[in-house]
Amino acid sequence: MVKLLIIADDFTGALDTGVQFAARGAATRVVTDLAYDFTLADAEVLVMVAETRHLPPEEAYDVVYRTARNAREAGIPYIYKKTDSALRGNIGSELTAVMDAAGSDTIAFLPAFPKMGRVTRNGVHYVDGVPVAESVFGKDPFEPVKASAVAQIVGGQTEVPVVLHRLDEAAVPGAPGIQVYDATTDEDLARIGGELGTERLRLSAGCAGFATALADVLGLNGTEPQMPQLPSAFFVACGSVNPVTLRQMRWAEQNGFVHIHLEPVQKLEPAWLESEDCGIKIRIWLEQARNSGRCILDVNDPMGLDDTAVYAKTHGLTTEDLRVRISTQLAHLMKRLLDGGLDAAILCTGGDTLLALMRTVGTAELTPVRELTTGAVLTNFVYRGKTYYIISKSGGFGEPDLFCKLVAFVRAGSQKEDAVC
Template identity: 55%
Template sequence: MIQRHPGDPDNDSPGIQVFDAASDDDLLRIGWRLGVSGVRLCAGCAGFAAVLANLLALSGPPPQVPALEKILFIACGSVNPVTRRQLDYAEQAGFPRFRLLPEEKLLPEWLESRDCAVKVKYWYKTATQKGVCILDTNDPPGGPDAKAVAAERGLDLQQVRIRISHTLGQLMRRLLDNGLEATLMCTGGDTLLALMRAVNVTELTPVCELDTGVVLTHFTYQRKNHYIISKSGGFGEADLLCRLAKLTGAGTMQKEDISCLRNTI
């Protein structure tokens, strides 16, 4: 492996070449030099992907947003402050928001309980009546602490992360099994992967980018096509969820009562 300064590819050296970048200009210079040098296999960060998209000079009509289900069901497995601000913003705008308790998201036996079955039905009813619904795994301020429950059970951070994402994926599958017809949204890569595993899906078909870092894809489950919006926890402005709700036509609340839906998409 050869490590090089920004923008200095070398076709005569075999193996993997690693390039350091300290700015967007560095990324652009590296990408351009790699392109003209004939390199065809690259890997990098999200910032490099943005540069690479322009360097590829792809042509063709822009992708079109298909007709989406007018229910937006959001499953949040991200603890990123950016995502939490988006959730708070949407909740203040009137989005129903349900937070999983520590025992619910950490203990596998809860998934088999009557309480879980009752709550899944209630979330389904809320989503169909309101048109929007948030299922959140973040602890509420001043509420029960998942870290304390994890410590009591001897769970380390990795086990906590896996259990929470697994629970969220299973809950989303049960909502689909109950007949939920919605545009789904997953925040956090673990959440998306957990849902795919829960419904035994191994591939997603990309459709288009709805916002910076916010991608629309679809998958087939039980012979039905489902659209899903996904994003990393750190992407998006505070009003992102509200703008996505307006884009999909989700929500039964009056727009004049939802300030964040004004002057948006």
């Protein structure tokens, strides 16, 4: 029976949160079907990809409310609302939805992820020492974060009171509302989780940062998973436009990766998928992947060019059109590559990319395996009877040499340990 339901606002966040439980041996599944029957799950921890980050607040509320209500009706005792570690999305409306569905007047919210440089101090959220609204997330082309005070962000999306808890205050809430906790270290998160205890954590929220502490408090553990044997080739499907990922790709290209930039028509026009040119490109890309062993298929324009923006303006495409079309098109290209025999560990950057791929190959369930490094999660899915290994990574995570480090993990897992970068 499911003991904990995690409701995630995007796919990569679902995986990097769920893997914190899988890594401790708790049977964990990640599902994308909002109509999933909770009573049929064969896991202790179930992660639902609600994909609400880009929805209007009212729609996000409805999705989360229905999911939380169904969980309660199925007898699931604990619900964790996974939120973005940079505070993007509909956090206030979604936390309110969980509270309303459970008939509760309080929920613990711990947004910090210290391992990734996200901390909350005096009610202000920081990314690598910079207030979040002044970081790269304040410049997000799809959903910029416009404030750094957690109460201002959350309070602007709900009428529920927001109650702040400083580090030197007791964790036990004294008034109803969304209880926001400061935390700057993993030890802070563990201490707060311990002070709140199992009863006050029946409803809680945060990102992957607090998931580790929650797993310990709830006693969700077992036999730790082993590293599976992986294909030695490494293929990146990049759907992220985050500057952090752009730096990682430049580093990888400078260290021997084949870097393929999709042209505007290739990433925006569905009709191109059926063209002879697409078939030719697929064969070329497969050959490049086989020969190089390290390949990037990238939706970003080459540095210094703005071909996509020009194309979008010429064809009357909105920012939302671009987001949806690009992720969908990249997913279809990846399916064509898999159907063509691509045999590689696949790194997907950006939650939209991974969700679109799962939908395109008709798979609604993934199994987290282990975290290769903070924020990069190895998972697997079955397509046409074959198990494929996917590494998921949020666009804003990781050092510049991350792709090279992940290749080393993959080569070690494939028992091929030659130098890579």
